[in-house]
Amino acid sequence: MQRIADLTRAVSKNGFTLIELLITLAVGVIVLGIGIPSLQTLLASNHQSSEINNFVRHLSLARSYAVKTGYDHVLCPSNDDSSCLDATHWDEGFILFQDSNEDGARDMDETLLRVSQPSGKFGIDMQSTQGRKKITYRADGRSAGSNLTLTFCDPESDVEPKAVILSNTGRARISRTRWDGTPLTCGS
Numbered sequence: 001m002q003r004i005a006d007l008t009r010a011v012s013k014n015g016f017t018l019i020e021l022l023i024t025l026a027v028g029v030i031v032l033g034i035g036i037p038s039l040q041t042l043l044a045s046n047h048q049s050s051e052i053n054n055f056v057r058h059l060s061l062a063r064s065y066a067v068k069t070g071y072d073h074v075l076c077p078s079n080d081d082s083s084c085l086d087a088t089h090w091d092e093g094f095i096l097f098q099d100s101n102e103d104g105a106r107d108m109d110e111t112l113l114r115v116s117q118p119s120g121k122f123g124i125d126m127q128s129t130q131g132r133k134k135i136t137y138r139a140d141g142r143s144a145g146s147n148l149t150l151t152f153c154d155p156e157s158d159v160e161p162k163a164v165i166l167s168n169t170g171r172a173r174i175s176r177t178r179w180d181g182t183p184l185t186c187g188s
Contacts, residue, residue: 056164062075063141071100072098074097074106074135088128098113128148142169147166147167162176
C-alpha cells in the first residue's frame with residue numbers, strides 16, 4: 001500500500017498546473033498569430049512562382065516546336081481546353097497548338113499540343129498587355145507582333161506582382177517592373 005502512495009505522489013509532482021497550461025496555450029496562440037501571415041505570404045509567393053515557371057515553360061515549348069516543325073505555333077488563353085478566347089486574361093487556362101494554316105485560330109485538324117489549367121486553390125490573375133490575345137511563334141523562333149508583358153498578380157495582394165516580358169525575338173524574361181521600368185499594376 002505504501003508503494004502505491006509513493007507512485008501517486010511521484011506522478012502528481014510531474015503534472016502541470018492550470019496556470020502553466022494556460023500560459024503555454026497563450027504563448028502558442030501568439031506564435032501562431034505571428035507565423036500564419038508569414039506562411040500565407042510564402043504560399044502565395046510559391047504559387048506565383050509556380051504559375052510563372054509553367055507559363056515560361058510553355059513559351060519555350062512553343063518556340064521549340066515552331067523551329068523544329070517549321071510551322072507557326074500559337075499559345076492563347078482558353079477556358080474550354082480546345083479554342084482560343086478573345087481576351088487578354090489568361091487566368092482560366094491556356095492552350096498551345098500548331099497553326100498549320102497560319103490564321104491564328106485553332107481549327108479541328110490542327111494539333112493541340114498542350115493544355116494548361118490554373119493549379120491549386122490559390123488564384124493568380126494573369127493579364128497580357130492590351131491587344132495581345134495570343135502569342136505566335138514563327139519558324140525562325142521569333143514572336144510575331146509587338147512586345148508582350150504578362151502580369152501575374154496575387155488577388156489577395158500578399159505578394160508583389162511579377163511580369164513575364166516577351167520580346168519580338170521570342171525571348172522571355174521575368175521582371176518586377178514593366179519593360180520601361182515603371183511599376184506593375186494589378187486590376188482589370
